[in-house]
Amino acid sequence: MSRARHLSIGRFAGLTGISANTLRRYDEYGLLSPAFTDPLTGYRLYAVEQLDTGVAIRLLRDLDVPLDDLRVLLSGEHPDDVRTLLTHHRERIVERRADLERILARIDAVLHDDHGLLPYELEVVDLAPVWVVSRRLTTTRAALDPAIERSLAQLEDELAAGGVEAAGRELILYANPLQWYQGLDVEVCLPVAETAAAACGARPLDGCRAVRTVYRGPWDDIWQAYAALLAQIARRGLDVCGPVRESYLFDERDTADPTRYLTEIAWPVRPRASVDAPACGASPPQGP
Amino acid sequence: MSRARHLSIGRFAGLTGISANTLRRYDEYGLLSPAFTDPLTGYRLYAVEQLDTGVAIRLLRDLDVPLDDLRVLLSGEHPDDVRTLLTHHRERIVERRADLERILARIDAVLHDDHGLLPYELEVVDLAPVWVVSRRLTTTRAALDPAIERSLAQLEDELAAGGVEAAGRELILYANPLQWYQGLDVEVCLPVAETAAAACGARPLDGCRAVRTVYRGPWDDIWQAYAALLAQIARRGLDVCGPVRESYLFDERDTADPTRYLTEIAWPVRPRASVDAPACGASPPQGP
DNA sequence: TTGCTCCTCACGTCACGTGAGGTGGC
């Protein structure tokens, strides 16, 4: 066995630009094993003929092609050639770039829009009483949107039949927003003028003290606003005490860009009665 | 100790969107520990007041801000606010995007330029003899470029003094290209017409059989071409037998884009004399 | 009591780098 045409791991590393350590792992991994391994010393000896394979691996790794892909390619078992592999890999990289673009857009939104990380500025307000026609339903989160659509359409039909016009956009009450995974108790409301209340069978929503904020962004992420609100309410020594009201200041009727949606959240609160008393409707371990 | 305002890890996870597992690690890591841990059962209980911190962590992790940064931010020890942190983080993301752009550009170069992964098409050629004025030097890789510049300038001065014009671009001979880490033995040559050879003290470069390829790309990566060439030479049953010649078909004099450089590499070869005989100049273990 | 939640501990992911501690070859 002549070693004249064999390269030690260090030389092979120097020529291919792959570190000796990494070459050992490629050997173990079955990706690129030396032409000869001394059974006594364990020394790895690479053939000069393996250099171009090594260079190719190095080039593809520089492009961040996964080792698994390289093994498939080098095994020759699949008919995929480098071109096919790189085409697939290109898509992966394009996706990663898109991920970064999304992150950048969100960072810039925080930096430029000049609201803090949690863009929920709370204020305590007194909600005025309001007359509404409403429809209450129980549904799941997945079925929520069409259920609301249907209820709204029905309410609008009823108002039209009675010759009454809605006094504003719809208002949606959630009795248990934090237990959405157990099903949602929803009341869809359309406000009407008090003078028209009798004509359409409207009921009053009582006025009450509430904590109010405006959430900006797509509805999928609105749970974050709820969790943050809940923390702030607790910090202020308040307890939530009634169904939360969502109203839609700016939504798909106003923009195609969900990140610009504005949703008002108003949560009825009262001073915390006692440290040890369970809070009504807010304390998750309590109710059904 | 009332637990009415405490949340189990599962509820806290559901409200913040952080998995229970991850919350346990954040506890261990000191990033976000529960307000209360039952010493008997080890159960973690989070305060409602911790929800907004949880949401903030979740938001920043969605932006891929490292845990270490979050710990610094939440510790309040440093005056950095979220804005500063995000500004730094933005730079990191922009860098990552630039990395991906570079990878995409290289993938596209391979895909569109229609050469294979190793863009080295070998051919065996017979190099014609050529007359050159030359200057031989020993240097390191770091000092190579200015050393070549100086030698070339001197050679050009000499030719000008003798009233002779160069017959083409320079040619550079490397006696030991694969041992560059041990120092380079370089001969810088300018070709001249045979008729002018005597007037300027030119010497002949003998003709010989050689393996020739054209490397495309920046010089920093040219070692890859050498390694791949060496593999192909061995596969064809040849041995290298003399200093390799580089000539610069397309370089900084022609383009500002190093990825478009074209470098011709011609390596004198002979048929392998014997499997066990050491090859001249190519077999790395053989000495300086 | 059943089923759900919670606990800890360990291992896998991905592709390496960095050492410790010891040995072979000129």
Place this chain on the structure above:
DNA sequence: TTGCTCCTCACGTCACGTGAGGTGGC
């Protein structure tokens, strides 16, 4: 003989997910 190279084994990186095996609380 000295200094260099090579060996194996173990651990660290990063931020998790996934399971095993067992227990607490309504």
